[in-house]
Amino acid sequence: MAARIGDSEIEIPIPDLRMRKRSAPVFEKMRERGESFLVSVLSANRITDVSQSAYKALHSPSMRTLDMWRLKDIEKAVDRLALAKERGERVGLVTDFDVDGISSDVVMYRALTEHLGFDESQVVEYVNNRMEYGYGFNDKVLDRVLSTEDTPTLLITADQGSNDNASVILFKEAMAKRGIDYADVIVTDHHHINVGETCADAAAFVNPQRHDCEFEDKTICGCMVALLFMAAAHRTFTERSIIPADTPSVQHLLTYASLATVADCVSLASEYNRFVVRKGLHDMNQGVIPAWQVLMENRYKSNAALTSRDLAFMLGPAINADSRTGGDGSDALNFLKAKNLDDARAAYAALTKRNTRRKDIELSMVEVALADASEQYYVRGYRGISIYLPKGSHGIHGIVASRIKEKFNCPTIIFSPVDVNEKDHAKRELTASARSIDGIDIHSIMTEVQKDMPIKFGGHPMALGVKKLTKDLFPQFQETFDKYVKEEGVARCGDAKGLDHLFFPFVEVDHLIQENELNWLRNVNTLGEIAKLEPYGQRFELPIFAINGVFVNSSRFGKSNSHLNIIFKDSMDNEHVGVLFNYERASFVSQLVIGKMYTFAFKMEYDSYKKSIGLQIESIAEGMNNLKTTR
Known part of the structure; x- marks a missing residue:
């Protein structure tokens, strides 16, 4: 299906909806411990250890054992x-x-x-x-x-x-x-x-x-x-x-370490990391430093407590925008080290301005990169996607790599020139940022690539930077990278037959809401149950639910009408409104037909305006119960 990015229509796969694997022993043990059905489901979808220590790490993490x-x-x-x-x-x-x-x-x-x-x-x-x-x-x-x-x-x-x-x-x-x-x-x-x-x-x-x-x-x-x-x-x-x-x-x-823990996307399945983030969020909501007071002034939802999502999607990108747009880090340092509110506000305003510029640059780069990625995915059959953007900004290409990776569920590397002002030539030096998918160790892959080509790299299994590649070697790099990505995929799947499933985008669903559970969507206490397992983040994702429904209508809203209210009715004829942000980038929107049945996947959040649960659409699959199994 096609999605509209800027002025272009680009073919992008519609994500599968896949049920999370659920540990029956964990679910049963959680119920024995008196936890609700919902908390038990979410826990069993995220951990496999039934021990008391694992339970404690989930609900009341500490650092008492840290040495x-x-x-x-x-x-x-x-x-x-x-x-x-x-x-x-x-x-x-x-x-x-x-x-x-x-x-x-x-x-x-x-x-x-x-x-x-x-x-x-x-x-x-x-x-x-x-x-x-x-x-x-x-x-x-x-x-x-x-x-x-x-x-x-x-x-x-x-x-x-x-x-x-x-x-x-x-x-x-x-x-x-x-x-x-x-x-x-x-x-x-x-x-x-x-x-x-x-x-x-x-x-x-x-x-x-x-x-x-x-x-x-x-x-x-x-x-x-x-x-x-x-x-x-x-x-x-x-x-x-x-x-x-x-x-x-x-x-x-420790309050600063909590911000870094969320923004650097380390695992929130870790007890220590969960403790750090919980303690840090407590300090932030208490406004223990001027920076956190300013953060609360600018949070997405007034009067709501700051959560890990505010750090991941609001403050983290703003701080990173300093370096991404050519800054030397001083705006970010001035914000976090500010000793009074005026200084913190001034620094945050500077960061916000930089972040707005970052978004503009990102949008133009993503449009070009998506078109290239689509051609590699559908025409060349690549599952390791590497893209050269001659006019790209290497301060932004890590974000662009993430956007492409999310759309195709393939390890992605975005290259751009070290010096964008340098005259183009064969030996022009390139630099890159890479992002990978679960189960594919891109650090290991680049170790193999390095044996074949003169590059340098460093980072994690999920993200790294590459340098010292020259433009004339880029086509060879594309083929080499794709080869080793597929080899890593075969090693994970056991054979090449599993590659189509592995390298295909998907949304993981925690639970398909049944008729007798529809009241969850009308009871704000549901959000309280979900919040019991905070913080959510990397390796401990915010829950996504699914529901069968008939598509009724949609209406655009927001700046440039870029967002969409999607109206649908469930099996009991209850009407729901789900919000889809930046709908033109979503490949599944073009399949919607009024009166047809779909499986809607969404996150729940508090709508402070309506004082009720709001639904944020993650994806939509055609037909009832269109949920596949996670392998």
């Missing part, structure tokens, strides 16, 4: 920081440009200057400029550090650095030439580590992804790693009397 000292090298990191304090060294914070990196900077800056006895003049912040330097502790970032007057002698990375030992060596060598033989780098990160990388020349390498790291949760974000380092330093500094014994702890900085 930060199990992070490999954390003691080395603390000892080196203590030495810096003793010597009066300057410390440089070298962090990534996204929400995780920005939050890490704020956590470490505040911890060092407010809790660990460092003067503000001793701490220098180096947030990567996405457009100028790119990702990682690379040559350009190193040049920036070394050009600083009174260069810091101790650098601490956060949310990056795992694959940058070469820069660690160069930094130490450059400082040694200046007569400083004690310069060091502490690497803190959470990204996957490339084969052969060990950060052997760093004073400490703190990353739960290390094969020799015994820390119990590999899914924590980079900001959380940085916070645990600061917490360990605080404990050691007080024990050694480096700072007064009554110095307040860094626990209140």
